[in-house]
Amino acid sequence: MLRLRDAFSLPLVSASEGALRNWRRTERAGLAVLLMIFVCSSAYAATVVSGHDPIPVVLWRWAPLLLWGFLFNLIISALSMAVGTAAGLPLGIMQMSPNPLVSRPARLVTQFFRNAPWLVLLFICVLLLPFEFRVFGLRIPFPDWAKAVIGFALPAMANVAEIVRGAVQSVPSGQWESAESLCFSRRQTMMQIILPQCVKRMLPPWMNLYSLITMSSVNASVVGVNEMLTITTQVHAAEGSRPELLAPLYSFALVCFFIYSYPIGRWTEYLERKYQVKE
Amino acid sequence: MQPIYDWFRLFYERTGINLTFIYDSFDRARMIKGFWLTIELSVVTIVISIAIGVFGAWLRGSRFTLVRRGVDGFISAFRNTPPLVQIYFFYFGLGYLLPRVMDPSTGTMAPLVTNVQWAILSLSLFAGAFNIEIFRSGIEAVPKSMLEAAESLGYTRSQIYWYVVLPLAVRNCLPALGNNLVNLVKTTNLAYAIAVPELMYVSKEIWSDATNVREMMITLLIVYILLVAVLVAILNRIERALRVPGYIHAGGH
Amino acid sequence: MTEIVLPKPEPSAAGPSGRPLISLRDVHKSFGSVQVINGVSLDVARGQTICIIGPSGSGKSTLIRCINALVPINSGSIKVDGIEVNDPKLDKLALRRKVGIVFQQYNLFPHKTALQNIMMAPVTVLKQDKVEVEARAHALLKKVRLSGKEQAYPGELSGGQQQRVAIARALAMRPDIMLFDEVTAALDPETKKEVLYTIQDLAKEGMTCIVVTHEMGFAREVADHVYFTEGGVIVEHAPPAEFFGKAKDPRTREFLSQVL
DSSP states (O other): OOOHHHHTOOOOOSOOGGGTTTHHHHHHHHHHHHHHHHHHHHHHHHHSOOSSOOHHHHHHHHHHHHHHHHHHHHHHHHHHHHHHHHHHHHHHHHHTOSOHHHHHHHHHHHHHHHHSOHHHHHHHHHHHSOSEEEETTEEEEOOHHHHHHHHHHHHHHHHHHHHHHHHHHHSOHHHHHHHHHTTOOHHHIIIIIIHHHHHHHHHHHHHHHHHHHHHHGGGGGGGTOOSHHHHHHHHHHHTTTOGGGHHHHHHHHHHHHHHHHHHHHHHHHHHHHHHHHHO | OHHHHHHHHHHHHHHOOOOHHHHOHHHHHHHHHHHHHHHHHHHHHHHHHHHHHHHHHHHHTOSOHHHHHHHHHHHHHHHSSOHHHHHHIIIIIIHHHSOEEEOTTTSSEEESSOHHHHHHHHHHHHHHHHHHHHHHHHHHTSOHHHHHHHHHTTOOHHHIIIIIIHHHHHHHHHHHHHHHHHHHHHHGGGGGGGTOOSHHHHHHHHHHHHOOHHHHHHHHHHHHHHHHHHHHHHHHHHHHHHOOTTOOOSSOO | OOOOOOOOOOOBTTBOOSSOSEEEEEEEEEETTEEEEEEEEEEEOTTOEEEEEOOTTSSHHHHHHHHTTSSOOSEEEEEETTEETTOTTOOHHHHHHHEEEEOTTOOOOTTSOHHHHHHHHHHHTSOOOHHHHHHHHHHHHHHTTOTTOTTOOGGGSOHHHHHHHHHHHHHTTOOSEEEEESTTTTSOHHHHHHHHHHHHHHHHTTOEEEEEOSOHHHHHHHOSEEEEEETTEEEEEEOHHHHHHSOOSHHHHHHHHHHO
């Protein structure tokens, strides 16, 4: 039964159980496809006789800048995941509190930020958060990219909370019972017995979330943050807005993101396998 | 209906909560069009991505290694790259490559494929890639013995796929498929980036004019949550209708 | 439905007993509309070992869990060494220090070694000295015949070994009473014996034990008194010789004929 609450889980970027063995072959195939697209579009662009520099030269010239932009994407997503995880862990634990005054608001917050479309949250953060803070007479500017970090951290926080909740609920109830009969308090049980067992279970979906946040970081270009996609557009303009450059430039971005996801996927596969063997 | 609209205008004057898309006829028309376009995008991409999922899952079982690797490559390429960049690649990158045709209505040269069509194509492929994975795991959860039984009854390969495997596989993977479709509906607002006048784009236009960012944001959130709730209700109905008493799928999501 | 106070307990190694150590009076427990325990009264004297047998669903596991307050009762009274379990102001820590419980599913903490499992509660909860607790843990492992397995994780141990570690873990809290909830039900016949011997040793040393079990042979050998429950009530109880030889109630005889 698909409950509304469960409907808002994340699509799986990482390998499902059946595809674990085929992961490496699959990813090589994917890389092959993308590289083919890249090469084809570049080749086509090269056939456009215009007297301008050929594609490899253009890319060589602009690659450092584009890669800096890509790095910025990675920084944004890493920061968002850090903030989101730091906020999501306590939120997830609060959801399971026996005190309804704590658990109900926690659930509401989690469900809200899970259900809201990420682009809308991004807009809300960028447009509605103040552009600077005044603290103790100091003016601290709040740049757009920082607001984007918050914008991504919010759904990340909600998803981490759900991951935590799912992991804790998957620990057999016998653990709670035996801890209780050995006189552990609820807090001791959580910290020493339940949560350590959950870390393994939480890692694969957490890695999956990290992948998704990294993919979503390009959405920040829509709200004006100067990351790889915006830089690509600027590069295109700098090269005289030659239309045939667009396909190679964008496929270059696709290849960059793909190459980044590959190690994450490998590591997730490794973790999933390690976790399955231990159990 | 006019009195309702006027009430909202008064509401604005009294409380400062500006809902122009209700009381202003121009904004209202824009909003409704945007809403319907979002619905259209969602429905069409859902249908096409499911078709891609079914077809791709079938191809994935092919005897030819090249075909299998091709499908793998497709899935992997679309799953590990950002959907927004995919949309840009299709609309800007490939859009250039296609010829321009004479558009009779405006008398100018218009691209062969409009931005709405590119958005639909790109999003369908994106969601279709995930669907292939989902259907494949649903198919793999169907016990081999069932296939053997069908084969010994004389079914051809495509008949087995259509009559035996698919019905069971669909029941296996409905929850995961539902999740993916819900995400697809939320992802349609990325079409904003290529000026598709769906809900998000229209809302931006309205708040640029009327500077009621807060109200539009909240409205957007509410509308999307409601849209998704409707989709989930439909999916639950389907799941209930397809339910086979006593059939517990082995494995799967 | 017979609910009699235990007959005079036999003089046990633990010495003469005055009031019973555990005393249940007219205990009722329901989950929703299902009445699981329907008026149970029994007494256990210090040093006694009693076995509770009966068909599944007769409320045995729930009864055990009520005694150490894992499951609250609806009405009635449970007194453990003078502590009233049904009291809303119950000091759970004090109760659970006196009562140790071993579960059917062992429930060892999988991320800790056997030694750590045993040491965790006394160190963390009772704040006892680590060195002293470690020495005691080693001794307990020796007692359950698992010396050498200190550094093993539960995943590396067999079912029977895990269960014995679970017994050692409960014993580390130095309880006066040990509850066993069908502890051998999940084990295969060879490993069952190891665990049953361990419990038998405990009983011989004078530990007060309540054992819910399906092992009739064990009940006959080790129990001082056997209780048969069905439908949430005690149908019959007697010392093992009498119970297994000449059971009075037809339900008891039917159950025994099915399992023996």
